[in-house]
Amino acid sequence: MKDKTPAHINIKNRRASHEYTFLAKYDAGMMLHGTEIKSVRAAEVNLQDGYCTFDHKGDLWVHSVRIAPYTPGTYNNHDAMRARKLLLNKRELKQLAGKMDTGLTIIPLRLFVTDRGFAKLEIALAQGKKLFDKREDLKAKDQKREMERFR
Secondary structure (H helix, E strand, O other), X not given: OOOOOOOOOEEEOOOHHHHEEEEEEEEEEEOOOOOHHHHHHOOOEEOOOOEEEEOOOOOEEEEOOEEOOOHHHHHHOOOOOOOEEEEOOHXXXXXXXXXXXXXXXXXXXXXXXXXXXXXXXXXXXXXXXXXXXXXXXXHHHHHHHHHHHXX
């Protein structure tokens, strides 16, 4: 009998914290096709260039997230770069839609699989950093590293 518990999958977008300041975070479910969840469990996902948009119906979609085709998937395989619908509460969707009008963006931070086997995407309402903000963050990071080294 196979073990049904998935391995702990935690795929992060490390570049996001360098490029953006996070204002709010949400956990959203993803609508995936058959072979996509197998590729997610194999950790073959790239979140680097991902972003989220609303369509005319008010649904939230994630774009430019690459889930690699599943190798043994034959003709039933999925398109690697297709847009995927995110599942959130109506209240959360209204909050995000209201904030999007003010020039903020929604980016994917982390993709993980729950204990029940569902793929979830942690998204953040974010504001882009300027060059001097990035430099200040790097200086603070270096200072913290130096303090740890002296301890």
